[in-house]
Amino acid sequence: MVTIYINRTGQTEQVKSIDRVWLNSASNTFLWVDLAAPSIPELLILSDTFSFHPLSVEDARAELHYPKIEAYDGYLYAILHGIAFQSEETEFATQDVDFFVGPNYLVTVHNGHSRSIAELHENALRNPKIMGEGPVALFHRIVDAMVDHYAPEVQKLEDRLDELESAALDSPTPEVIRAILNEKRRVGGLRRIIIPQRDVMSRLARRDFVDISTDMSFRFRDVYDHLQRLVDDATMFQDRITGILDAYLTNVSNRLNEVMKVLTVVATIFMPLTLVSGIWGMNVHLPLFPGSDVAQFWWVMGIIVAIVVAMLAYFRRRRWI
Amino acid sequence: MVTIYINRTGQTEQVKSIDRVWLNSASNTFLWVDLAAPSIPELLILSDTFSFHPLSVEDARAELHYPKIEAYDGYLYAILHGIAFQSEETEFATQDVDFFVGPNYLVTVHNGHSRSIAELHENALRNPKIMGEGPVALFHRIVDAMVDHYAPEVQKLEDRLDELESAALDSPTPEVIRAILNEKRRVGGLRRIIIPQRDVMSRLARRDFVDISTDMSFRFRDVYDHLQRLVDDATMFQDRITGILDAYLTNVSNRLNEVMKVLTVVATIFMPLTLVSGIWGMNVHLPLFPGSDVAQFWWVMGIIVAIVVAMLAYFRRRRWI
Amino acid sequence: MVTIYINRTGQTEQVKSIDRVWLNSASNTFLWVDLAAPSIPELLILSDTFSFHPLSVEDARAELHYPKIEAYDGYLYAILHGIAFQSEETEFATQDVDFFVGPNYLVTVHNGHSRSIAELHENALRNPKIMGEGPVALFHRIVDAMVDHYAPEVQKLEDRLDELESAALDSPTPEVIRAILNEKRRVGGLRRIIIPQRDVMSRLARRDFVDISTDMSFRFRDVYDHLQRLVDDATMFQDRITGILDAYLTNVSNRLNEVMKVLTVVATIFMPLTLVSGIWGMNVHLPLFPGSDVAQFWWVMGIIVAIVVAMLAYFRRRRWI
């Protein structure tokens, strides 16, 4: 679906088709052409009306691309990635948004699910200032919104890390390991999404492109800072996951220690007692323990109590119990 | 085997030998000379007909080389690696393809098993456009196909990682460790193959060479992006393998814990019971437990049941059973 | 709250409002305007009186920012992070301080809790030299103090690491693991705070900005050195934490070994003894051990003592006891 907004004399309105006169950079007119999930004929607008370079048109048509920005003759072409809503998947889902930024127009191409552009549709007509600042400002506005939408996903990631840390320390079940591995992949995916976008912002902020004014470069610098913080977060998350795995492994070892201490304490106490009962069960006269059958019983009881007390004292001293 | 294609006035045909006139860059003729597993006399075409520099000819003859690109006087010389079909081996197998890219000719030298070049042979005559774009475009087309052929191998690698992850979490046998080590080497091999090729593409995309037009540099940039994504994949795979090894080790520890809990539960329950049976087996009168032989039996049973119930309660509380 | 200091003819005094004449760089007057937790109307001073660029004003208003420095027309704008007092939290808390450094004024914006600026308030009137050196020197003085305040926090971190190392080696409880993970995050946080500030200082020391004299650049170089040492400390801390985790894990394994040795020694000694007592408890004539009931007893005792002595000798030789 093609939606066309035009900003003239301070007013923004929606139009059905593009008058080529408007594309003249002296026309004092700002255009925003949004192609949401465009059909093949709709895509012709890129080559026919705007005469974009075939390579950039082809890139805009293709689905999967690395974020990048390139200066063509008379316009900038950028691919950036928005984050997709759902998050039950193993990896972050992203969607391409393509930008053609000219002197007085912005053309966006996407699959129709971009939240950032949907928000702009809602506000473009209502607030004429939005388009009045020109196409680079509009480009920045969309990019800024796209990066802002990363924040809640990153927050969810951090929350899950907190949960995993607690789980690793409190109940290290095998399911936790599986969850840790999944989280590790998610964090890796986050880095892979953010880093190339940060590099695009860096080029805009450093004003590698003459079409970017100083003012605009400062704004892109802000987006760059935001992405840099997200990269820092992702790096920290990776560190945390390593730590959580270590904690898990250590915790399992600790628990094994506990189990073995119980076994050792039990065996160390009962084996001598069983021996004692076995000795008095022998068909043998015990000259060291004189007395009647009942006296024999008290001998046994005495020895048993002595062993148990000694053992408990020993384990208490070693701090096992 | 030497195969020669010529593109003149929009038509591509196959010829038997090369007319030196065609090599004149003003001749408006495009040549593609493919040397598949060339014999020594066939290789003479490189030095005699094309007068290539002896060093580049020698490189083209040699088997094993690092991917590289070098500008000689009047032509570019590049070595790139295609991926070989089979994949049961421990490491990825590759095959050299050598390219001599001149103003109006492309010479390729390889061992005859390059899938990408075989595909081109099938299409070169059918579609005259393929050669009509000139030798750099033809070079790009082969390189692009070579890189495309990496994708299924990388996919196989990822599938095997998924299997290994499941195996490490579900049945950590020693065979899985061996498989993980092998996979680690494969991933390392993948990186070693891709990174130098990406660097060659980077030089082509950055237009280090004057013979590359802006248009072509954008196309090589696409190949570069593709290789960069593969590098990212390989890096992610390395991370995953580390994670899988950690998961394996943790899983083994978990299982040890399980085993030890069983042992401890069993020993902790049966040792006191054996002691009880031992005490009543002593040749001793038990004044604490009065009564007939049958009453004695019920005393024993009572104590045994009490011990078992107490122990089970204890272990249930510690969540061992 | 807005506080304004003015330094004229070698004297520093506090004034209520700013005379625009003073802002003229030829006025031979130094101004320091401090906005502590400014209200919205108070913030107007930035745009109205000083006519700062809207972007830098907006940045100064916002709460959370990455440390950075930017040259605007006629002034430098910097964001730096002071460290906050409390330290019971999981991560280091920081607070933004914004600086506008002009030819004869310094404007600082912060949340009112900056210790470094509070110290300067105490001394500014008392010691006229403090403001007499000009706004860049004043800027350096605040920054230097901010960095100095990191030292005790870093010292606390190091002390905690010492404690954790001892704990990991002496009493590896699960609580220690939790503490190690927390400390790891604190150290990671420290790095994230310090590194961007070091980079800002590096730019000041390298004199990326024309407004910085050689003298001042040497002073910023000192601050840079200080931050670089802190970065080195943080890197070393990260190394130590890895080592502490390794020590913990190894220690747990060592202790498991100890536990198992006890169990094995006990079982290895008592199992044969129990067998001996069981043999003499059989309803069977033992032809190998002739003699009366009492003689039988001494046979048993002899065998028991022989087994115990042999076992102890064996374990002593293996250095288990």
Next chain:
Amino acid sequence: MVTIYINRTGQTEQVKSIDRVWLNSASNTFLWVDLAAPSIPELLILSDTFSFHPLSVEDARAELHYPKIEAYDGYLYAILHGIAFQSEETEFATQDVDFFVGPNYLVTVHNGHSRSIAELHENALRNPKIMGEGPVALFHRIVDAMVDHYAPEVQKLEDRLDELESAALDSPTPEVIRAILNEKRRVGGLRRIIIPQRDVMSRLARRDFVDISTDMSFRFRDVYDHLQRLVDDATMFQDRITGILDAYLTNVSNRLNEVMKVLTVVATIFMPLTLVSGIWGMNVHLPLFPGSDVAQFWWVMGIIVAIVVAMLAYFRRRRWI
């Protein structure tokens, strides 16, 4: 021992002493002066005949040096490392070879054990072309041979890694750990030897030095490629060693699991049986199991068989046996 070869009018011959006229770069004469384990008087040739800079002469005299290359006035001075033959040591042994490369002479200084130079001695007189290409080509020839001699040592390393991997997976004895540590040091040593030499080659290939022709730079580029592949090998070896250590540790854990399963199975089966025998050994009437002495026996046997069957079924279900 000083050996002097001279190449004039296409012929190579050995001479006893150097005519200073030959050193004139216009003399159309190529000299190769080889000092093998030179005595102090023999070393004087460097300063007296060739008037080399004292610093480079001093470097040539010293034993241990980092590979490097430096341009002096009129000649290049290079130190490179050959690999020594023996390989039973913990680390790779190397030997310095010093090169003075002038416009029409090459001077080599070494300890007399360089295999690469020995090979050249054998061929220099036989094949006049060897020296006819000039001193830089001769320099390249020696360097190329030195690097070629690394290959078999690297191959031995790889073979040992294969052995260690098998050992770690099949019989993880403590000796294997010691061997892994030694191998790790060897691989580290290999990297330390190769990387600085690669950097020297890189400078020669990039033509940092005016005395290197394009042709020669391509040849050094080949040596550089060879060293780069060796660096890649060494990096891969390091990865493999990490993997082997992990495999070792995992394998030890696996074996511990096996041991503990045996113990647990045995204890879990025999403890109940012992209890059963203990119960029938009590001096107590068992009202639950009526019948004669023989009937009692069949009761016991029945219970024992039932327990064993149940236990075996349980362990089979848990896949322990």
Next chain:
Amino acid sequence: MVTIYINRTGQTEQVKSIDRVWLNSASNTFLWVDLAAPSIPELLILSDTFSFHPLSVEDARAELHYPKIEAYDGYLYAILHGIAFQSEETEFATQDVDFFVGPNYLVTVHNGHSRSIAELHENALRNPKIMGEGPVALFHRIVDAMVDHYAPEVQKLEDRLDELESAALDSPTPEVIRAILNEKRRVGGLRRIIIPQRDVMSRLARRDFVDISTDMSFRFRDVYDHLQRLVDDATMFQDRITGILDAYLTNVSNRLNEVMKVLTVVATIFMPLTLVSGIWGMNVHLPLFPGSDVAQFWWVMGIIVAIVVAMLAYFRRRRWI
């Protein structure tokens, strides 16, 4: 204490005070002024006699600094670190030495414990050549000696690593872990000391400073090489420590395996035997084993021997014993 040496007309003598005429670079006089643990009045010589920049004077006064080198107007100012003698501490101890290198003077400031400077004091008067080469050569001589003094400390470190490796493989006690952690910190400390000094030498070798002649830059290049080798050593040490820790952990696991094998073997042999003795101890007639009491005994003995032989064969086949 201030010591002043003067070198004029090839002779070196010690003087009490400085004649300002000597500082004139045309005076053909070389001065070395050494301030060992200078008092405040002695330090005045820096500002009063030499008129050094206040910032460098302040740096020279301060105790703790990062190694650095800075070009001031007319002289170079450098801070370098000597290694201190004792080595029982956890970290390497260093001491600042400050250098002011002018056209015809060298001023050194230190705490009086620098071994390198002490050696120079001994030789300066005896050998007039030492000072005759000028202040940069003198500077190099001190720096070279300082770096040479690192070697024995590094050697000690390596020896301790050898000991730790043996200990980890032979007797992995908890004390070894503590020693490994300490060694790790020492190695980390070594890197932190050496790397900034190497960077200073790199700047001197690259002739970032006009006052350094080519000859001198080659000498500093030698010091740089020496430090680079030490950095390589330290990196290798870090690798070794990681390996030693891994070896320790693996060794502990191996030993646990040994312990558990002993336990399992003992339990697996004695549990069936105890059951046998228990069965013959039952108050029950054993119809399967007919015969007299003595015959019963031989039945028992036969079963016991059969069990022991079968078990030993089983364990021998599994290579546990």
